[in-house]
Amino acid sequence: MIVEPAPAKINLALHVRRRRPDGYHELETLFVFAADGDSVTVVPDATDRFAITGPFAAALAGAAEADNLVIRAAHAFRAAFDIAQPHAITLDKHLPIASGIGGGSADAAATLRALAGLHGIAPDDPRLFVIAEALGADVPACLLGRATLGTGKGEALLPVEGLAGMPLLLVNPGVAVSTAAVFARWDGEDRGGIAADGDLLARALVGRNDLQAPAVAIAPAIAAVLALLDAAAGVRLARMSGSGATCFALFESVAARDAAAARAAAEGWWTLATTLT
Missing domain, CATH: 3.30.70.890 (GHMP kinase, C-terminal domain)
Structure with a gap:
């Protein structure tokens, strides 16, 4: 069993530069992360199962399971690494939904880290970041999980010295x-x-x-x-x-x-x- 934290993401600054031809916006942002947030638990199982617990579980209960970023991350991981093993995944939801602190992105990133740990894949494997970018603009930063300057649509990351403990x-x-x-x-x-x-x-x-x-x-x-x-x-x-x-x-x-x-x-x-x- 792997329990992986999915900490809240904060944009200390967020500068929107222009709209890109692909529909995204060109951004510059300073990403930092909180010590607390959601968590994702992954265990091998006979069949794929997904459950949501926590104070904000009800807010996701009506959404289609296939639309959840955790499920999308898990499917993309198995396809990218050719893994047949089913998993039981539990998302413990403590961050508000659609709230600007990367809850869904952090959950997806935590899922990728947990599955990588479970299957002996290095957390900095470039294939994880390819999956992350496909899932959403904030997911690569959440996968890296440290203070960074994000550019492009947010996926080009330059680590910076953070403000740990503030x-x-x-x-x-x-x-x-x-x-x-x-x-x-x-x-x-x-x-x-x-x-x-x-x-x-x-x-x-x-x-x-x-x-x-x-x-x-x-x-x-x-x-x-x-x-x-x-x-x-x-x-x-x-x-x-x-x-x-x-x-x-x-x-x-x-x-x-x-x-x-x-x-x-x-x-x-x-x-x-x-x-x-």
Whole structure:
């Protein structure tokens, strides 16, 4: 049995440069990862089985199983490595659905890592990254699982020095935002790339999330979350992640993070108090 973590993905900055001929958008983004998130358990079995547990399991219950990225990752893995062995896979779902923190992408990446470990395949095998890119723009970064500068559609990855141990708070106002709808509202203006110099936090601070304004237009509750985080004591950076609606804040101390988490929870919002890895 392999139990593989599927940590939340955070975009410290997300610059949209242009729309590509293939329908994706040319991006520059700073990926980092939380210490917590979902998890995927894989065991050999006589037949293929898939189950979802956890607080957000019900949100996926009505979706077609074939559409789940975990199942797609498992099928692609078996085809790529010519493996006949069936597996029982359990997804323990703790991250909100369609929330901008890479839940589905992280789950797919964790599935690939777990299956690779189970079958003695190196975690850096290039075939895993080919599968990951086919599954979605964020899946390669989640497969790598460390601080990186992502370019292209997000799949071209350059590792950078991270912010391991920095207190992190994730807050979601309880709304799911369609990535396609958010991109459709982007104004198309290229406001420039991510700063090339400075440490990771400095580069993030002078950056932005070009999808934040269109996401707020779709889900105004995001603005309320950001206002609370911006006003929190000890906050170093507060911003929306990905296409929303989850927002994040980096803090100077655990105490400051936990105080902000208590205020956000009092609003009835989903919160995750954690750290960066």
